[in-house]
Amino acid sequence: MKTSHLQEQWTALRTIVTKEILRFARIWVQTVLPPMITTALYLVIFGGLIGSRIGEMDGYRYMDFIVPGLIMLAVITNSYANVVSSFFSSKFQRHIEELMVSPVPNTLIILGFVGGGVARGLTVGIAVTIVSLFFSPLSVHSVAVTVSVVVLTSVVFALAGLINGVFARSFDEISIMPTFVLTPLTYLGGVFYSVSLLPDFWQSLSQLNPILYMVDAFRYGLLGTSDLALGTSYSIILAFIVALYLFALAILNRGIGIRS
Amino acid sequence: MTNPALEIRGLHKTYRNGFEALKGIDLTVAPGSFFALLGPNGAGKSTTIGIITSLINKTSGTVRVFGHDLDHEIQEVKRSIGVVPQEFNFNTFEPVGEIVVNQAGYYGIPRQEAWRRTRHYLGELGLWDQRKEMARTLSGGMKRRLMIARALVHEPRLLILDEPTAGVDIELRRSMWDFLRNINCDGRSIILTTHYLEEAERLCRSIAIIDHGRIVANTTMKSLLAKLDTETVVLDLLAPAERLPAHDSIVLRAVDELTLEADISRGQSLNILFQLLDRHAIKVQSMRNKTNRLEELFIRMTQTPSNRGKEIRTAR
Numbered sequence: 001m002k003t004s005h006l007q008e009q010w011t012a013l014r015t016i017v018t019k020e021i022l023r024f025a026r027i028w029v030q031t032v033l034p035p036m037i038t039t040a041l042y043l044v045i046f047g048g049l050i051g052s053r054i055g056e057m058d059g060y061r062y063m064d065f066i067v068p069g070l071i072m073l074a075v076i077t078n079s080y081a082n083v084v085s086s087f088f089s090s091k092f093q094r095h096i097e098e099l100m101v102s103p104v105p106n107t108l109i110i111l112g113f114v115g116g117g118v119a120r121g122l123t124v125g126i127a128v129t130i131v132s133l134f135f136s137p138l139s140v141h142s143v144a145v146t147v148s149v150v151v152l153t154s155v156v157f158a159l160a161g162l163i164n165g166v167f168a169r170s171f172d173e174i175s176i177m178p179t180f181v182l183t184p185l186t187y188l189g190g191v192f193y194s195v196s197l198l199p200d201f202w203q204s205l206s207q208l209n210p211i212l213y214m215v216d217a218f219r220y221g222l223l224g225t226s227d228l229a230l231g232t233s234y235s236i237i238l239a240f241i242v243a244l245y246l247f248a249l250a251i252l253n254r255g256i257g258i259r260s
Numbered sequence: 261m262t263n264p265a266l267e268i269r270g271l272h273k274t275y276r277n278g279f280e281a282l283k284g285i286d287l288t289v290a291p292g293s294f295f296a297l298l299g300p301n302g303a304g305k306s307t308t309i310g311i312i313t314s315l316i317n318k319t320s321g322t323v324r325v326f327g328h329d330l331d332h333e334i335q336e337v338k339r340s341i342g343v344v345p346q347e348f349n350f351n352t353f354e355p356v357g358e359i360v361v362n363q364a365g366y367y368g369i370p371r372q373e374a375w376r377r378t379r380h381y382l383g384e385l386g387l388w389d390q391r392k393e394m395a396r397t398l399s400g401g402m403k404r405r406l407m408i409a410r411a412l413v414h415e416p417r418l419l420i421l422d423e424p425t426a427g428v429d430i431e432l433r434r435s436m437w438d439f440l441r442n443i444n445c446d447g448r449s450i451i452l453t454t455h456y457l458e459e460a461e462r463l464c465r466s467i468a469i470i471d472h473g474r475i476v477a478n479t480t481m482k483s484l485l486a487k488l489d490t491e492t493v494v495l496d497l498l499a500p501a502e503r504l505p506a507h508d509s510i511v512l513r514a515v516d517e518l519t520l521e522a523d524i525s526r527g528q529s530l531n532i533l534f535q536l537l538d539r540h541a542i543k544v545q546s547m548r549n550k551t552n553r554l555e556e557l558f559i560r561m562t563q564t565p566s567n568r569g570k571e572i573r574t575a576r
């Protein structure tokens with residue numbers, strides 16, 4: 001009885017995740033290809049043309065320094081974008097009702113959408129990594145740190161995208177957060193520079209930016225150097241996951257944005 | 261004692277904008293029945309269905325489905341119900357087959373079994389050949405049938421259809437009716453909302469009429485139709501009648517100064533009417549039959565100046 005119930009839940013979760021993966025896979029030209037192209041452009045322009053004049057950053061070739069940041073940038077934006085647009089369009093086209101009438105608990109709805117977001121984040125992350133191989137050799141200092149940081153970061157932004165999707169009432173409202181919050185924080189999160197270059201005041205301010213910790217921990221996983229303590233980074237990422245999950249669950253339980 | 265398929269008590273719904281869409285609804289649907297919820301646009305049909313199917317929050321009242329309380333046994337309630345909403349609510353960029361299979365997946369039905377059932381229901385509804393096509397390429401009637409297949413794939417005991425034949429052409433409507441009748445014969449309870457009177461009359465054994473968020477009738481189709489065993493004739497008068505005579509078996513109403521309506525039971529002789537009119541010196545110039553049957557009753561029960569006649573006649 002108990003196991004069959006678990007089996008049913010597993011089937012439901014797999015159904016949602018598979019559906020989410022098929023959704024972005026069907027439109028890969030819009031979802032997977034663009035970040036590959038932008039990353040290639042960043043690497044050619046910043047890494048190659050400008051980077052050769054910058055010299056070293058934290059003891060690495062500028063090109064090698066920005067690769068981890070660019071991978072994270074792609075993972076973050078794509079994890080977020082996948083969930084926010086999928087959830088919002090399921091409200092817009094009303095097929096969120098398919099889930100609402102079914103006995104799938106809200107926890108599984110969250111896990112399912114987040115699973116889809118992480119799948120897209122990782123797919124794009126891998127695609128971008130492959131692109132970067134043409135510019136910079138891939139060295140992995142610690143597989144465990146690299147993989148865990150990228151997956152956990154992807155979960156954070158998939159959850160954030162879900163929350164945005166729940167509240168959004170128009171297509172405008174699904175692009176406000178990425179444009180005005182996510183992109184600036186990512187760019188200021190040490191994708192293109194080491195925060196140790198900043199004056200003290202700006203360094204302290206930067207430490208309020210959660211993305212800084214994610215990029216830094218990821219860079220540690222690949223290169224083996226970091227500006228911040230690894231433990232702090234993990235704690236912050238995990239704290240965000242717990243908080244965002246609880247918030248997402250609360251708003252889904254209340255039916256915000258979906259049940260009148 | 262078997263539980264009713266649906267039991268609603270004191271159901272109220274006030275939307276956020278303050279609009280009171282349901283003003284205390286009581287409804288009981290026996291298991292196995294084919295039940296019609298009939299009412300003009302805006303009466304509260306979709307609101308009621310939305311609440312039963314967890315798409316809309318109720319303000320107060322209780323809903324039980326086969327004895328399971330919506331507030332405490334939501335999982336059982338959800339498993340018991342399949343719903344075909346009034347508006348299309350599937351992903352139009354998903355293939356037809358996947359829409360149905362995924363729905364089965366949400367109910368925990370394993371993939372292989374899900375495809376077997378999808379094949380069965382899409383087949384019955386004439387859509388199996390379209391299983392690989394994107395849902396957006398289907399015609400309106402096909403989309404409606406897709407939603408029926410999707411609602412049945414977890415084999416619910418209660419099927420709820422919100423205006424399933426709106427915008428569906430006559431021929432297709434007939435075949436949909438046959439399909440639903442078969443489903444009902446297999447033991448599934450069906451609740452159907454409609455504003456097509458003919459549909460309710462043909463399909464349903466029990467009926468409730470809803471208007472302005474209130475149930476105005478809840479009975480069997482038979483007893484409702486029995487009420488129609490009166491016929492209404494319209495009398496155009498030569499001169500205004502001074503006073504309307506009272507009579508045991510004939511009801512007279514003044515429509516305006518020169519027009520009367522008379523309800524007489526079927527089988528009663530018209531001579532009685534004329535004797536009555538003669539006795540009171542009411543001079544009749546001409547007489548005609550008023551269209552009768554359900555619509556007549558419906559209009560009488562949901563009488564407001566705004567919806568009177570209009571909706572009903574165009575719907576037919």
Ligand SMILES: Nc1ncnc2c1ncn2[C@@H]1O[C@H](COP(=O)(O)OP(=O)(O)O)[C@@H](O)[C@H]1O
Pocket residue numbers: 260275276277279281299300301302303304305306307308
């Ligand atoms: N989300 C909503 N907010 C406010 N009023 C609503 C909402 N949905 C429906 N209504 C109103 O509630 C009434 C009943 O609507 P509905 O249940 O859809 O009627 P029916 O299905 O019988 O046509 C209508 O007057 C409608 O305008």
Ligand SMILES: [Mg+2]
Pocket residue numbers: 302305306307346422423
């Ligand atoms: Mg309606």
